[in-house]
Amino acid sequence: MDTKAFKRTLQHSENYNRKGFGHQAEVTTQLQSEYQSSLIQEIRDRNYSLQRGDVTIRLAQAFGFCWGVERAVAMAYETRQHFPTERIWITNEIIHNPSVNQRMQEMEVQFIPVETGKKDFSVVENNDVVILPAFGASIQEMQILHDKGCKIVDTTCPWVSKVWNTVEKHKKIDYTSIIHGKYKHEETVATSSFAGKYLIVLNLKEAQYVADYILNGGNREEFLQKFAKACSAGFDPDQDLERVGIANQTTMLKGETEQIGKLFERTMMQKYGPDQLNEHFQSFNTICDATQERQDAMLELVQHELNLMVVIGGFNSSNTTQLQQIAFEKGIPSYHIDSVERIKSGNAIQHRQLNGELAIAENWLPPGKIVVGVTSGASTPDKVVEDVIEKIFSLKA
Ligand code: SF4
Numbered sequence: 001m002d003t004k005a006f007k008r009t010l011q012h013s014e015n016y017n018r019k020g021f022g023h024q025a026e027v028t029t030q031l032q033s034e035y036q037s038s039l040i041q042e043i044r045d046r047n048y049s050l051q052r053g054d055v056t057i058r059l060a061q062a063f064g065f066c067w068g069v070e071r072a073v074a075m076a077y078e079t080r081q082h083f084p085t086e087r088i089w090i091t092n093e094i095i096h097n098p099s100v101n102q103r104m105q106e107m108e109v110q111f112i113p114v115e116t117g118k119k120d121f122s123v124v125e126n127n128d129v130v131i132l133p134a135f136g137a138s139i140q141e142m143q144i145l146h147d148k149g150c151k152i153v154d155t156t157c158p159w160v161s162k163v164w165n166t167v168e169k170h171k172k173i174d175y176t177s178i179i180h181g182k183y184k185h186e187e188t189v190a191t192s193s194f195a196g197k198y199l200i201v202l203n204l205k206e207a208q209y210v211a212d213y214i215l216n217g218g219n220r221e222e223f224l225q226k227f228a229k230a231c232s233a234g235f236d237p238d239q240d241l242e243r244v245g246i247a248n249q250t251t252m253l254k255g256e257t258e259q260i261g262k263l264f265e266r267t268m269m270q271k272y273g274p275d276q277l278n279e280h281f282q283s284f285n286t287i288c289d290a291t292q293e294r295q296d297a298m299l300e301l302v303q304h305e306l307n308l309m310v311v312i313g314g315f316n317s318s319n320t321t322q323l324q325q326i327a328f329e330k331g332i333p334s335y336h337i338d339s340v341e342r343i344k345s346g347n348a349i350q351h352r353q354l355n356g357e358l359a360i361a362e363n364w365l366p367p368g369k370i371v372v373g374v375t376s377g378a379s380t381p382d383k384v385v386e387d388v389i390e391k392i393f394s395l396k397a
Helices: 003-012 024-035 038-045 067-082 098-106 139-148 158-172 186-194 204-216 220-226 254-272 274-280 289-301 318-329 382-396
Strands: 049-052 055-059 088-090 109-111 129-132 151-154 176-180 198-201 244-248 281-283 308-312 334-337 348-352 358-362 370-376
Touching: 003 139, 003 158, 024 067, 024 382, 038 049, 038 055, 038 382, 055 382, 067 088, 067 109, 067 129, 067 151, 067 158, 098 109, 129 139, 139 151, 139 186, 158 176, 158 186, 158 244, 176 186, 176 204, 176 254, 186 198, 198 204, 204 220, 204 254, 244 254, 254 274, 254 281, 254 289, 274 281, 289 318, 289 370, 308 318, 308 382, 318 334, 318 370, 334 348, 370 382
Parallel strands: 055 370, 088 109, 088 129, 129 151, 176 198, 176 244, 244 281, 308 334, 308 370
Antiparallel strands: 049 055, 348 358
16 A cells, blocks of 8 residues: 555545644643643652652652653544534544543543454444544544545654654665554554564564574574564565665664664664665664653663552553563562552552553562652653652652
8 A cells, every 4th residue: 555645645535634623722721731740849859759758759850751752642632622513533632541531531532442452443434523633543444534534633643743754764775663662552553554574673683683694594383483573474584684674663662673673773784785785774763852851861761769650651651661671680679560549558659560451569668768759651740759759758658
């Protein structure tokens, strides 16, 4: 499919909007009162640290809502204002945050139902309004909605669109896009729908496996089985790894994306020689600034003496999991929670482990004076962070 041509058609359609509806001022006031926090502002003003009793809170210097998420949420609020009586759907969670998604439901913005793992678009009628979330939607979903003649409000973050443009460039010159991401994540599903040939690698280990295959060959069946859900239809590792370009899910660990890029650059240089490198390898910087800033702030925060960390964000939020991974690698006891309700009475906390499973930690708040590091993912409102900090203060009071 000519994804570029389709996007052009869509963007010229009168049913398509990606700029909002001019209600920014009212919506900003509403968002401030619902999601912002005076306590968090106070901590920011005090150089990101606040002591009460035995507890010192140290906040990361960049955390919480990124501008792409803020923009998407604001556009969803504006959409409700602009279409007060129409049915409004959203193709997925607007962002990965339970409180924001709960608020969407209160505003009667409904999710497209999912039947046996597939979205059922038959519920959408041609006068309905459909919002595409911050991490985008696949080209096939956009086409279904466009064909139905419904109104599309596209909140896709421009950083995500930049990655789509990158894989389209690879497609145009017949390069395979190596996408650093999670094949099931909606953003990566969307990105791969714009690509031609693609292969999704989760981490450096998988990338190394692919690089070894490029250099030395290997077991083709094993390769195809390993990436069965993570490559384009008909992918042939013996043909389709001669020219590769790098792309990424915007919320992966920045350092790892860079390492993967370097690995493939070295691999192609070794296989084809430095003067042929440009014929076999392409890389554009598509790491999102907000993800980068949050990860850098986390790396700075874990240099301090901390008794423990609390990382706040949706359990299916990729960028929050990456922050948790940084604390884990530093050996700091760290608890990833999605809301204050995870903190139970009796000094227990229910948290998500890096393997995705929930666990209960008892006696997680040590006695005496403690320093608690706090950060939150790009889809977490300050208000949620405030609730968690207040709870810690009250438990230690
Ligand atoms: S994390 Fe980056 S790519 Fe994702 S919505 Fe925020 S600004 Fe956009």
